[in-house]
Amino acid sequence: MVDNRGIDTDLGWVNRKLEQLQRQIEALRSERRAAATTITDGDLRVSGGGSLIVDGGDxxxxxxxxxxxxxxxxQIHGDRGVSLLRIDGTEALAVRKRFAGSTDQSIGVYDRNGKQMLVExxxxxxxxxxAFPIPVQPRLATSGAVNAGPHGLEVSTTSGSxxxxxxAQFFRQNQYLRMRIAVAASDTTTAAEVQVINTATxxxxxxxxxAEWLGVRAAGSTAYTILQAGSGxxxxxxxxxxxxxxxxxxxxxxxxSGTLTAAVPFASGSSGAAY
Known part of the structure; x- marks a missing residue:
């Protein structure tokens, strides 16, 4: 049935048109339009609250x-992460595994020669x-004079214990550390052992x-012996x-029965990672 304006007033026709309009509206709501994610003039734009998803690729x-x-x-060790490279191909920043076989990722910043500048x-x-330097100072059981020797400030002892x-008292920054400990003896018959302890325990x-590190200075010389704590x-x-x-x-x-003289010329944090 058509009214005097030429409009079909049949209820069936009207219902069909309403259904068509509803389907079109639903399609517009769920549509992922090409215009919503476009590359124009070299720019990648995601508009309308959309998402750019990279699933499984690069x-x-x-x-x-x-x-x-x-x-x-x-990434280079098989995990998925992020790398920023310089124009010469060297890595500048990365979030990835630091070495093959690792189960964790960490962040790293590198200089142009590949040296670690800031690495977790x-x-x-x-x-x-x-690797942050560790401040070390001589310690005496009671107040007294401290001698400055060729390897820094020295403390002497004759104790068998x-x-x-x-x-060294400091805020820990590095998980690992290294020290060089110089020990001299007053005669060639005197030997020594050295350790580094946690004051708290x-x-x-x-x-x-x-196992616990124990440095050994053999007898036979009066010269300074440099013991490397954590050298390897x-x-x-x-x-x-x-x-x-x-x-x-x-x-x-x-x-x-001689006197031992000890100094600590070097103490620093260190990396323990195998890379």
Missing amino acids: FLLLDTDSSTVFRLGP EELGDGFAAP FVTTHL GLALRPFLA VPLVAPGAFGDLISLEVQVRRTAG
Whole structure:
């Protein structure tokens, strides 16, 4: 039926038109239009609250010579992460595994020669790089004079039991640490042992996955012997990142009757990661 304006007033026709309009409205609501995600004039734009999803592939930003300057996706050790590269292809920033076989990812910032400038510790917490210096000062049981020798401030002892000669108190930044401890003797018959302890527990520090470190200075010379604490595998620092910790360098005489003189010329945080 058509009215005098030429409009079909049949209820069936009207219902069909309403159904068509409803389907069109629903289609518009759920449509992912090409116009909503477009690349124009070199720009990628996601408008209307849409999302750009990269599922399983690589998202790459290429330079004019087709070299990669940004990669979101597979990384060099098989995980998926983010890398920002310089124009010469060297890595500048990355969130990825630091070495093959790792189960964790960490962030790293590198100089143009690939050296670690700022890297999260893979095997622990805190910094792998930079390695922060550890402040060490001589310690005497009672107030007295301290001698400055060729390896720094010295403390002497004749004790057959461990005596603290140097003390380090600092906020822990690195998970691992290294020290060089110089020990001299007053005669050639005198030998010594050295350890580094956690003041809070009295326990000697250990290298990663190893027994307590014990430095041995053999008899036979009066010259300084440099003992490397954590030279191969660094010592594990106690506590957690940001904790105030205290370490003590201890020396004891194990042979002879002479005097031992100890100094700590070097103490620093270190990386424990195998990369």
